[in-house]
Amino acid sequence: MATIITKEQQEKEKMVTLVSSDSEKFVVEQKVAEKSHVIKMVMNCCGIESPIPVRRVKGDILKSILEYCEKHSKGEAQEVMEKWDKEYMDKAEKDLVFFHDLMLASHFLHIQELVDLIAVTFAGMLKMKSPEEIRQKFNINNDLTKEQEEHIMTTFGWAFQPI
Amino acid sequence: MFFLLLSSLPFIFLLSKSLPLKQTHWLDLVPSLNLSIKMSSKRRSQSEGENEGENDMFPSVLDLPELALDMVLGKLSPAGLSSMSCVCKSLRETCRSDHMWEKHMKAKWGRLIGKAAQRQWDLCMALRNQSLCKAKGKGFFARLSCVLPLHWIKSRIDGGAKSKGVFFPDVSIMSWYLSLENGKFWFPAQVYNREHGHVGFMLSCYDAEVSYDCHTDTFRARYPPHGRRTVVIEEGVQWERLRASPVETSAHELHISDCLHELLPGDHIEIQWRRNKEFPYGWWYGVVGHLESCDGSEYHCRCHNSDTIMLEFNQYTPGSRWRRAAVNRKNHREEGNETDGFYGGIRKLKSKDEINMWKQLWPTDNLE
Numbered sequence: 001m002a003t004i005i006t007k008e009q010q011e012k013e014k015m016v017t018l019v020s021s022d023s024e025k026f027v028v029e030q031k032v033a034e035k036s037h038v039i040k041m042v043m044n045c046c047g048i049e050s051p052i053p054v055r056r057v058k059g060d061i062l063k064s065i066l067e068y069c070e071k072h073s074k075g076e077a078q079e080v081m082e083k084w085d086k087e088y089m090d091k092a093e094k095d096l097v098f099f100h101d102l103m104l105a106s107h108f109l110h111i112q113e114l115v116d117l118i119a120v121t122f123a124g125m126l127k128m129k130s131p132e133e134i135r136q137k138f139n140i141n142n143d144l145t146k147e148q149e150e151h152i153m154t155t156f157g158w159a160f161q162p163i
Numbered sequence: 164m165f166f167l168l169l170s171s172l173p174f175i176f177l178l179s180k181s182l183p184l185k186q187t188h189w190l191d192l193v194p195s196l197n198l199s200i201k202m203s204s205k206r207r208s209q210s211e212g213e214n215e216g217e218n219d220m221f222p223s224v225l226d227l228p229e230l231a232l233d234m235v236l237g238k239l240s241p242a243g244l245s246s247m248s249c250v251c252k253s254l255r256e257t258c259r260s261d262h263m264w265e266k267h268m269k270a271k272w273g274r275l276i277g278k279a280a281q282r283q284w285d286l287c288m289a290l291r292n293q294s295l296c297k298a299k300g301k302g303f304f305a306r307l308s309c310v311l312p313l314h315w316i317k318s319r320i321d322g323g324a325k326s327k328g329v330f331f332p333d334v335s336i337m338s339w340y341l342s343l344e345n346g347k348f349w350f351p352a353q354v355y356n357r358e359h360g361h362v363g364f365m366l367s368c369y370d371a372e373v374s375y376d377c378h379t380d381t382f383r384a385r386y387p388p389h390g391r392r393t394v395v396i397e398e399g400v401q402w403e404r405l406r407a408s409p410v411e412t413s414a415h416e417l418h419i420s421d422c423l424h425e426l427l428p429g430d431h432i433e434i435q436w437r438r439n440k441e442f443p444y445g446w447w448y449g450v451v452g453h454l455e456s457c458d459g460s461e462y463h464c465r466c467h468n469s470d471t472i473m474l475e476f477n478q479y480t481p482g483s484r485w486r487r488a489a490v491n492r493k494n495h496r497e498e499g500n501e502t503d504g505f506y507g508g509i510r511k512l513k514s515k516d517e518i519n520m521w522k523q524l525w526p527t528d529n530l531e
Contacts, residue, residue, distance in 0.1 A: 103231055107231050119231075119238050127240070127243055134250050135250055138223065139223045139224070140223060140254070142250070142251055144252055144255065
């Protein structure tokens with residue numbers, strides 16, 4: 001006798017459960033989770049019946065990432081997506097620790113569109129800033145010697161005399 | 164780094180088949196980024212503990228995985244990269260590396276930098292290196308650098324020599340880019356319609372040394388002397404009036420034509436021309452026309468069988484002595500006299516872009 005698969009079951013089969021490092025569970029559609037190249041490979045390999053642990057990503061980050069993936073799996077118009085992406089990044093940028101972890105997680109889960117978006121946003125944060133401002137904002141010690149700093153200032157100023 | 168991760172995936176899949184998945188999920192086995200994620204979590208808890216509520220401190224940029232940092236730096240403009248290179252030692256090394264600058268170099272300067280400009284840069288580096296040798300004659304590496312390639316020495320003493328105050332010329336693409344940008348580097352290129360479209364040079368392209376002026380986004384061009392006429396300098400040459408020399412031949416050498424046998428009426432050409440034998444050649448635009456004996460009809464035309472090729476310079480009025488010139492298909496080298504000037508090598512224009520460029524420069528009125 002053929003097995004009758006109800007509509008409800010069919011939908012249920014398309015859902016996948018992801019578990020964050022702090023044991024938070026997220027049930028999302030398979031096509032949403034597939035936005036991550038890494039999770040897609042896990043699903044292809046191991047199926048979607050059992051929850052997939054994403055133990056290196058915390059719940060708040062995973063939640064945000066899945067929000068991004070869900071929006072990007074809908075196939076909306078480019079202008080709509082660009083506007084949404086901008087708002088998404090504006091929000092993420094406000095908390096630099098969160099932004100940093102989001103960046104690492106997007107690399108870890110290999111979500112190329114998000115990796116690019118974050119890189120562009122990050123580059124925008126560095127734009128028009130002096131080296132000292134960058135050091136302060138991004139927690140970097142100036143380990144250049146005085147000599148090296150002077151060299152940097154003069155290296156690009158040296159003139160080629162017209163021959 | 165991630166490439167490495169991906170390349171190891173098949174192996175990890177194999178592992179996952181044999182290992183009990185629920186005990187050790189393979190996502191935990193992926194080693195590459197775990198360290199950094201842990202580090203950021205550690206920092207997170209530290210910063211939360213130490214400065215409760217303050218969350219505007221980025222965990223150090225330097226802790227980012229190499230790939231993530233490269234992606235960010237790859238999105239920076241040349242100005243952004245220059246600024247980042249002054250932040251700390253580690254960023255200095257990364258931001259000055261050639262792979263960060265190749266695309267900027269190509270995007271802004273690729274069209275204009277030909278082999279001649281590359282040679283000029285190498286020459287400048289060698290000259291600077293020589294003067295360094297004289298100035299710092301006592302240093303072992305300085306003397307060594309006169310006989311060994313700079314890249315070789317640099318790769319072996321980088322860091323150590325700098326701390327002792329011995330600096331070698333910066334042979335990086337960044338250094339070249341910035342030297343072009345700040346206008347200190349004069350390089351060979353060719354200028355269409357030289358001297359602001361001077362009527363005597365209409366529809367020609369002459370060799371010049373040029374340097375960039377970033378304030379006006381234009382170039383200064385220095386033309387070599389024409390006999391008694393001294394060096395001419397033209398300011399404000401726009402990008403679109405410049406090109407890299409399409410041939411290796413210098414302005415004082417006759418270009419060896421390799422297209423004479425295939426030239427047909429209607430073909431677009433450039434021909435070397437000079438007023439007299441002391442002057443440099445310029446490249447002049449023309450088309451191959453029909454012989455006087457031919458009526459130009461598609462069916463009767465036998466011009467391609469003739470030993471004579473008729474060149475037409477239609478920017479000149481009919482009857483002008485500059486309008487037509489005949490060259491020998493079999494043994495043309497340089498033809499002409501002191502009155503009409505000398506016609507040298509010919510190159511056939513094959514690219515539409517090159518032909519369109521000349522059409523854009525076409526004068527509004529016919530020339531006498």
